Amino acid sequence: MDVVLANDANCSALAETRLGVVQQQFPDARVVFVIILGTGVGGGLVVNGHVIEGFHGITGEWGHNYLSEAEGYRCFCGKKGCNESILVGLALERYYAQHSGQKLDL
Numbered sequence: 001m002d003v004v005l006a007n008d009a010n011c012s013a014l015a016e017t018r019l020g021v022v023q024q025q026f027p028d029a030r031v032v033f034v035i036i037l038g039t040g041v042g043g044g045l046v047v048n049g050h051v052i053e054g055f056h057g058i059t060g061e062w063g064h065n066y067l068s069e070a071e072g073y074r075c076f077c078g079k080k081g082c083n084e085s086i087l088v089g090l091a092l093e094r095y096y097a098q099h100s101g102q103k104l105d106l
Helices: 008-018 021-025 083-087 089-100
Strands: 031-037 041-047
Touching: 008 021, 008 031, 008 041, 041 083, 083 089
Parallel strands: none
Antiparallel strands: 031 041
């Protein structure tokens, strides 16, 4: 049996392109970029119906792009200011608790 493993954001982008909202609302779209926000920050890129993976297989990933050093916590990559350290669920929970004094699960 063949087994294929792929990045979740790439799979999501391809599914939306071929079966989801892109087919329903924008069937002529040639470029689709899907953003995933959750426990991490990710993205998938589809051009002309094909996933663009890039040399290291992470073309659409934008979690470690710099957003703001003044915001967020140290990222697991060791830097501060990555999208990953500011926009993920845990970071948003911390931000809310810091500004409201109330801890809530996202």
